[in-house]
Amino acid sequence: MKKNEAKASITFQEFLDKYPHDEACLEHLFTVRFGQGHVCPKCGQKAKWYRMQAERAYACGLCGHHLHPTAGTIFEDTRTPLKLWFYAFYLFTTSRHGVPAMELMRQLGVTYKTAWRMADLIRKHMAQIDDEWPLFGDVEVDETYVGGRTHGVRGRGAAKKTIVFGMMQRNGQVMTKVVPNVAKKTLQPIIEENVLNGTTVHSDELVSYKGLKKAGYNHKTVNHGAKEYVVGDTHVNGLENFWKHLKGSIRSTHIHVSKKHLHKYAKEFEYRFNRRENASAMLPELLSQFPKPQP
Numbered sequence: 001m002k003k004n005e006a007k008a009s010i011t012f013q014e015f016l017d018k019y020p021h022d023e024a025c026l027e028h029l030f031t032v033r034f035g036q037g038h039v040c041p042k043c044g045q046k047a048k049w050y051r052m053q054a055e056r057a058y059a060c061g062l063c064g065h066h067l068h069p070t071a072g073t074i075f076e077d078t079r080t081p082l083k084l085w086f087y088a089f090y091l092f093t094t095s096r097h098g099v100p101a102m103e104l105m106r107q108l109g110v111t112y113k114t115a116w117r118m119a120d121l122i123r124k125h126m127a128q129i130d131d132e133w134p135l136f137g138d139v140e141v142d143e144t145y146v147g148g149r150t151h152g153v154r155g156r157g158a159a160k161k162t163i164v165f166g167m168m169q170r171n172g173q174v175m176t177k178v179v180p181n182v183a184k185k186t187l188q189p190i191i192e193e194n195v196l197n198g199t200t201v202h203s204d205e206l207v208s209y210k211g212l213k214k215a216g217y218n219h220k221t222v223n224h225g226a227k228e229y230v231v232g233d234t235h236v237n238g239l240e241n242f243w244k245h246l247k248g249s250i251r252s253t254h255i256h257v258s259k260k261h262l263h264k265y266a267k268e269f270e271y272r273f274n275r276r277e278n279a280s281a282m283l284p285e286l287l288s289q290f291p292k293p294q295p
């Protein structure tokens with residue numbers, strides 16, 4: 001498939017032009033969070049703000065009050081230069097398979113511990129931005145088992161694996177949740193909470209999905225157990241492809257992801273997948289959506 005040039009992610013040159021050094025990064029954070037003319041929380045005036053030289057702060061030209069553009073963001077208290085953080089974000093938005101901490105360590109020249117923590121915070125930041133809204137139209141639901149050392153153990157119920165439940169609107173968004181089990185009482189409330197009533201829901205024959213009709217959905221199933229994968233337009237191939245990509249990437253890039261952290265990796269892939277048609281918007285979005293600054 002040929003990608004539209006304008007929708008591709010930004011080039012490294014464009015990145016460098018925009019964020020050449022720490023000062024440009026700090027100014028970017030100030031601009032997207034406050035900006036010139038921002039009403040000073042202390043004197044209540046529309047102020048002109050001046051860059052403080054000694055710290056990562058701006059001062060009100062009228063009363064001298066300080067604003068810290070990194071306060072309340074993942075950059076707060078970091079000793080890692082902002083330009084390295086921004087570059088890490090660039091790598092996360094331009095990679096298809098995720099960025100291993102080891103590669104961040106090498107590329108940024110930071111310790112493994114720092115690299116791991118940066119990657120972890122970037123994933124959490126992505127998860128917090130990825131808005132979830134009700135899915136509708138044709139929605140595929142499916143569950144998959146990820147990770148764990150398999151030693152030939154396969155299929156449902158394989159111990160030590162993490163269960164990820166997914167819902168995908170055809171030609172639309174995907175939503176994932178790590179779940180403790182695939183019981184009906186676990187999965188159906190998640191569907192009812194996130195998929196609009198009346199939607200056509202496609203699933204396999206897992207007994208936990210029985211009852212969706214009663215709950216107000218147009219439920220269509222394929223019988224994977226009987227090697228039946230597509231019946232008319234009924235299939236969960238969209239999700240199967242998403243799982244394949246997620247698992248393949250974790251296997252090749254991260255080797256192993258523990259149960260405790262898997263949901264963050266799933267959210268990272270979800271974030272990129274949901275923006276696949278507009279990849280160049282990812283970096284600007286990630287570098288501008290922060291918690292509201294405290295007054």
Ligand SMILES: [Zn+2]
Pocket residue numbers: 040041042043044045047060061062063064065
């Ligand atoms: Zn002021």
